[in-house]
Amino acid sequence: MGLDIRWPIGIMFSLIGVIMVVYGLATGGDVEMYKRSLGINVNLYWGMILLGFGVWMLLLASRAAKAAAGK
Amino acid sequence: MYNVQLGFVDYAVLAIYVIAVVAIGFALQRYMKSSSDFLTSGRSIPAWVTGLAFISANLGALELVGMAASGAKYGIATSHFYWVGAIPAMIFLAVFMMPFYYGSKARSVPEYLKMRFDERVRALNSIAFAVMTVFASGISMNALAKLLNQLLGWNYHVALWVCSAVVLVYVLKGGLTSAIYTEVLQFFMIVLGFAPVVYLGLKDVGGWGKMNASLQTVAQNPMALNLGDKPYPADAWTSAWGPLMGGTSTNPMGVDLFAMVFGLGFVLSFGYWCTNFLVVQRAMAAKNMTAARRTPLIAAVPKMIFPILVIVPGMIAVALTSMPDKGYRIPPPIVSEQVYDNAATVVKASASLDATAGVEAVAKAIGKKMDSAKVATLLKAAPKMTDTEIKQGLYNAIAEYDYDGVILSLVKKYCPTGLLGLALTALLASFMSGMAGNVTAFNTVWTYDLYQAYIAPNKSDQHYFWMGRAITVVGILLSIACAYFAAMYNNAMDIIQLVFGFVNAPLFATFLLGMFWARTTGTGAFLGLFGGIGGSAIFHALTTTTSNLDASGHVANGMKGGYLGLVQKFPSEMAQNFWLASFAFIICLTLTTVISLATKRTKTDEELRGLVYSLTPKIQDEETAWYLRPATLGIALLVCCVILNIIFR
Known part of the structure; x- marks a missing residue:
């Protein structure tokens, strides 16, 4: 079927990653909020991982699309 | 005790996920032109997609909630459901069975049974499977709506209907392809949503070593935490094989070695992974034979490491409960x-x-x-x-303790706003992938194996395409009805699941003989299956568990067996189930063999070509590098599996 699933996966995780990173930066000073995650700003760090994963998926999808266009 | 309050960010994460899965359905709508496109994906999907969908369809509520609960109750021994009860069967499916399922051009597992045996065997299997998938879907959705109600305070009915509507939209638009594609997305969502919870939990208990030390203390006196009624060896929660080797009294599962290896590792696991159309359908949607055979092998890789994601949280919960300074307990009912x-x-x-x-x-x-x-x-x-x-x-x-609440209690404990939305979305994704898997398997079996076979044969393909979509709506509505039924009649649901257990237990014997012994006849298979189902019911009626006996030695609850008499007492329900499956398998295998020898073959060797091992030309993988051939990959996975069993022995 003509849809490369890596596009929606990449877009979704990039969006979620951006939201979590921005929220993590905005709430970074809230010590009370991050007490439950053992003092780690999980939104910032995990958001960056999700964003990285999303961008990687988008790169894979665009590379596959370029390869398919050449064939 | 208290509802979790979701923030704007949590709802934003949830909304992005819902929009993504619905968008996939709409994007695929224009490719749906025939019943084959809608119900079998036109056999066009690459192996990595079908492989992840294969594992995701199995990654429903039972897996996430149930395995975390088992991790708390039994510790690392729960990994037997993966390293004994899944990986070997997935490899067997890839190497030996997919060539018949895929090569026969059957559109479903019941259709394969019709080609191999006759209409009677297909009818029995397809009716049982169709009813079972609807009930399984309903039970899962009831659990989801209850969870959302208890955790977030969402209205039960709204949660049930909204989640079902989302699944309906994307399955109705894009058929099986949509379900498979969203299952891949859901796979990543589940892994990335729960991984931080496991990391934070392990960090909180002081790492793997500290957790094991706590669990060893708990094992020697589980009564102190109300986790058991007798002491176990120190490694009962931290060793997979040691306590099992010691017999039924030294492991919390109460299971003996034979029941674990033969009952779970062979009969039940091969019966599920090799014959259940819900998972096999994903492999049958692959774009060619090589992709179809690689599908279960690709799925076996994450399956092998999933215990970290789903069992370890249960172990963390027990360790935390034993540490008074952590302010945590496994949630009560x-x-x-x-x-x-x-x-x-x-x-x-x-x-x-x-x-x-x-x-x-x-x-x-x-x-x-x-x-x-x-x-x-x-x-x-x-x-x-x-x-x-x-x-x-x-x-x-x-x-x-309400062990099913373990995973959610850890989410509540460790996830601040933001990460909380991600973890809850992962939970929703697991329920949705399970429901979509059930619905797509149901609509295919209904359309091809019941409607086309017995109700309206010889109609146009467009008619079956229409029926496939119509029955998808009906399937979702039936699932919702079953969810309400499960909510209202808990005991009736237990009986229904018990009957499904009787039906499933002997099934692998039929497939094994059908695929590997050309002499097996349709009559032998049909009567053998009935014999196996009857054998299951009789076994259950004559056995029970020690905990189901009252002070005077009488059976307390007939639902747990022993209502016709008491031939055998088992230490646990799990042991009883494993032995029941073994018994049913042997009865079915014996009966099918004897009846087949006593009845005439109705299929010629020519008709069985491509359906039976000895009559089918072996697939030549010469054009594939030796290290990419299914047999090589299967052996490599098996070696990894053995290594994991040795590490956690």
């Missing part, structure tokens, strides 16, 4: 806010009573077994406490 209010009033009124009478009054008010020492302490301190503090004290004093 759900008690309504009103009952807590009444019990708090009783606590205040009982503060002047003597300790024993006070504890009894509080236990009666809560309706659960209570920790006497904790209640006595609470009664003493009650006059100086607020209502909220008293209710928290009552929550901590309940001496029973």
